[in-house]
Amino acid sequence: MDLLTFKLILVLALFLLSLTIAAYSTWAERKVASIMQDRIGPNRAGPFGLLQPLADGGKFFFKEDFTPANAERFLFVLGPALVMFISLITGAVIPWGKSLNIGGTSFDLQVANIDVGVLFIIGMASIGVYGIMIGGWASNNKYSLLGAIRASSQMISYELAMGLALLSIIMMTGSLDLKEITESQTTGKLWGVIPWVSGMNWNIFYQPIAFLVFFVAALAETNRHPFDLPECESELVTGYSTEYSSMKLGLYMFGEYVNMFISNAFMVVLFFGGYNYPGIEWVTQHWGENTAGILSVVAFLTKTVIGILIFMWIRWTLPRFRYDQLMHLGWKTLIPMALVNLIITGAVILAFAN
Amino acid sequence: MKLTNRSKVVSNKEMTLAEKIYLPAIFKGMGITFKHAVRTVVKGAPAVYSYPEVQKPRTTIWRGQHVLKRDEEGRERCTACGLCAVACPAEAITMTSAERTKEEKGLYREEKYASVYEINMLRCIFCGMCEEACPKSAIYLTDRLVDVETNRGSFIYGKDKLVEKINERIDITTRQSEKQKNAVK
Numbered sequence: 270m271d272l273l274t275f276k277l278i279l280v281l282a283l284f285l286l287s288l289t290i291a292a293y294s295t296w297a298e299r300k301v302a303s304i305m306q307d308r309i310g311p312n313r314a315g316p317f318g319l320l321q322p323l324a325d326g327g328k329f330f331f332k333e334d335f336t337p338a339n340a341e342r343f344l345f346v347l348g349p350a351l352v353m354f355i356s357l358i359t360g361a362v363i364p365w366g367k368s369l370n371i372g373g374t375s376f377d378l379q380v381a382n383i384d385v386g387v388l389f390i391i392g393m394a395s396i397g398v399y400g401i402m403i404g405g406w407a408s409n410n411k412y413s414l415l416g417a418i419r420a421s422s423q424m425i426s427y428e429l430a431m432g433l434a435l436l437s438i439i440m441m442t443g444s445l446d447l448k449e450i451t452e453s454q455t456t457g458k459l460w461g462v463i464p465w466v467s468g469m470n471w472n473i474f475y476q477p478i479a480f481l482v483f484f485v486a487a488l489a490e491t492n493r494h495p496f497d498l499p500e501c502e503s504e505l506v507t508g509y510s511t512e513y514s515s516m517k518l519g520l521y522m523f524g525e526y527v528n529m530f531i532s533n534a535f536m537v538v539l540f541f542g543g544y545n546y547p548g549i550e551w552v553t554q555h556w557g558e559n560t561a562g563i564l565s566v567v568a569f570l571t572k573t574v575i576g577i578l579i580f581m582w583i584r585w586t587l588p589r590f591r592y593d594q595l596m597h598l599g600w601k602t603l604i605p606m607a608l609v610n611l612i613i614t615g616a617v618i619l620a621f622a623n
Numbered sequence: 624m625k626l627t628n629r630s631k632v633v634s635n636k637e638m639t640l641a642e643k644i645y646l647p648a649i650f651k652g653m654g655i656t657f658k659h660a661v662r663t664v665v666k667g668a669p670a671v672y673s674y675p676e677v678q679k680p681r682t683t684i685w686r687g688q689h690v691l692k693r694d695e696e697g698r699e700r701c702t703a704c705g706l707c708a709v710a711c712p713a714e715a716i717t718m719t720s721a722e723r724t725k726e727e728k729g730l731y732r733e734e735k736y737a738s739v740y741e742i743n744m745l746r747c748i749f750c751g752m753c754e755e756a757c758p759k760s761a762i763y764l765t766d767r768l769v770d771v772e773t774n775r776g777s778f779i780y781g782k783d784k785l786v787e788k789i790n791e792r793i794d795i796t797t798r799q800s801e802k803q804k805n806a807v808k
Contacts, residue, residue, distance in 0.1 A: 301660070305659050307668050307669055308663075308668050309671055582653060582656065582657070586652045586653045
């Protein structure tokens with residue numbers, strides 16, 4: 270098999286995977302909500318309501334597609350499309366697994382191994398807010414506009430903290446390459462003390478504060494609770510998506526779930542060792558490259574799904590922040606925290622380098 | 624003014640460091656939801672009705688759709704005195720009275736009866752004041768629900784919907800007071 274065929278298959282598989290996970294996130298969200306609130310949740314469509322995403326999707330397609338009279342038509346359509354496109358494209362640089370050996374050639378399970386993977390994802394994530402901004406503005410509705418403005422200012426505030434938290438990881442690895450970041454977490458003694466286990470040298474053990482900042486910022490970036498002020502239904506109807514109906518609204522909601530999936534995958538790469546799992550090198554040596562590769566994909570997806578479940582857990586626990594609290598948390602707490610963490614990281618790296 | 628002893632004194636004191644960083648409270652809250660999640664998964668959801676199959680039972684004194692009662696001989700009890708309409712805070716009840724003829728003696732209990740009796744179910748607040756005001760023990764609220772309609776006009780219920788059918792009497796004995804029971808006699 271040549272490289273191009275493999276990449277095409279990988280792209281298709283990733284596309285389907287993202288969509289499936291996003292679709293079942295909507296089911297899982299309802300199920301998680303229900304079990305936390307002593308209810309049963311979806312149980313009509315199929316066993317355990319497993320066909321619910323299909324039913325929801327079908328419903329979305331058959332609903333009336335309404336465009337308000339004074340809406341900016343082109344931008345109105347562009348908004349949801351942009352959100353969906355951006356959230357899907359970021360999956361391209363994430364290393365989903367170690368490598369697979371097909372017909373004697375070894376293929377990396379990553380669509381595009383670009384040197385600036387971290388920058389690419391951060392850049393794309395910040396473009397993602399354009400979809401919301403454009404959609405909110407094009408609707409010609411003041412609630413939508415308010416939601417869109419909230420979304421963009423929230424993104425700007427939290428992107429800073431996110432970037433600063435990321436910098437400490439980048440300083441540790443010395444690379445913006447996601448593959449390299451993952452591989453740096455494969456080997457090494459934890460804190461230079463705990464005996465060597467391959468695949469357990471995760472960044473979270475070195476950078477818990479950076480992780481905390483990044484996690485909170487990721488919640489805000491994906492517009493998840495408790496930072497979902499752009500779609501605050503009690504104040505802004507449903508914020509930027511007020512005027513959207515049918516599959517356009519579907520794309521917005523779906524894009525949000527894809528976003529959640531990708532941002533969790535990103536977090537796994539940065540802090541939870543990516544596709545590494547304990548004993549990955551032993552498995553590679555004894556059971557062969559393919560077994561190790563498949564296990565690494567499973568490990569990666571398991572970690573990502575756990576991350577998604579934690580996002581949902583938080584959503585159904587915490588009340589929404591007030592807008593000034595949100596800004597205070599972002600500017601007065603997270604950014605200083607990330608900066609201090611950055612200085613300490615730099616000092617420690619310098620101290621141990623000499 | 625203190626109405627209950629459950630009230631809490633509100634203060635604007637500075638938050639402590641533990642409160643300011645939110646995390647302890649967040650973890651506590653997440654612990655609570657996790658406990659609920661585990662309990663629901665292990666034991667199943669408590670007190671859940673599988674709605675379309677199992678309906679939540681209503682109490683016997685539930686105030687639902689009205690009924691205009693007939694007496695033991697099948698005559699309508701209502702004499703169109705209009706006290707229910709006067710008592711109605713939502714002004715949902717309207718009626719027109721008429722005098723019964725000799726042939727109608729078996730249909731109506733007294734000389735005067737309601738030729739038209741309408742309740743606007745969109746206005747009705749189901750307070751039960753009509754039931755209390757009725758001197759003839761003719762109108763009662765039952766545990767039935769008002770049907771869903773697609774146009775506003777259909778919500779004005781006339782005698783065809785309100786008067787109980789002679790073969791399907793509606794039992795309201797559980798909600799009758801002593802006074803109402805005596806009013807029948």
